[in-house]
Amino acid sequence: MKFNTKTIHGNQEPDKAYGSVMPPIYQTTTYAQTTPGGHKGYEYSRSANPTRTALENAFASIENGTHAMAFGSGLAAIDAVLKLLKSGDEVISTNDLYGGTYRLFTKIFEGFGIKFHFVGMENASNIEAYINTNTKLIWVETPTNPMMNIIDIKAAALVANKHNILLAVDNTFATPYLQQPLDLGADIVMHSATKYLGGHSDVVMGALVVKDKGLADRLYFIQNASGAVCGPQDSFLVLRGIKTLHIRMQRHCENGKAVAEYLRRHPKIETVYWPGFEDHPNHDIAKAQMKDFGGMVSFTTKGNNYAEAINIVEKLKIFTLAESLGGVESLAGHPASMTHASIPKEAREKTGVVDSLIRLSVGIEDEEDLIADLKQAIG
């Protein structure tokens, strides 16, 4: 089955009771048993729920995995991966990444004795220098949030395999429409399904997908034991969202390209970060591992003026000033004061998250309206 068919039919069957094409929302916590242990595969909705199972099956299908788990948020999914580790273990992570992920690593898991190395992985050979016998996990975000750096997943997988270290890829920005990390050698794919998978800015959710039964069993144990699951209504909504992922992504990519090219021509703009530009430092890797370049675009203004950046995001009308990304509607954010405020100024400026940086999640509206909106806001 090819990708566009998988988003609609992958691992899905009509419901067994009445043949409903979409799974019912099984709004129940528990399931009747005829005798202790005598049930139909479901006993308590933290452990499993049929609507969530339908969604988890869809996650596995679109990421070319064998097992998937849905969580109450993207961070809950990342939290579950980190719980595979123990005190004394070390993690090598992309240095430019979502601020909340950085906060979870440094403010929660460092306190439990896990050590993190934040490394510029644009050249995957940089990873090797940080590996020692305690290294248990390589955490890759690509494209990175918000600088749109591209990490070579295949090259990172080669390093991880050589040293028998798990490789996890946060595939939130790309989605499986653009890249499928498990096929490139990753062990775990993670999503903030809040973003493109849900696609309509109405659900907070996370996902993990793997292709190894042993790893799936360990993660399922954590999902059930820690309990950060999502509910059946949210599962239904994200399953519905996935069915249009391919056509939404196609338009996100077209509009992203138009916006990136417009901004690049604008005399007040300093730098536009978008992997589709031929002079993007890892454009060749993006071209090789992604089908297209996505709908996320970041840029800075000339003079790197904080007040000017704030003025621009406040003036936008079609782009809503808001955290998050990946919904049908266009959003604009100011990472330094919003999504990445939890990263110390010094650390974020090192990766390029300067005061004038603006991040756009380009939606699927008409391209002309989006460009006109940017024009009136930037001046």
Ligand code: P1T
């Ligand atoms: O918000 P949540 O569903 O918990 O997902 C966290 C997360 C993980 N990984 C990436 C790459 C993300 O972008 C996010 C969430 N990001 C935002 C809310 C944001 O505006 O960047």
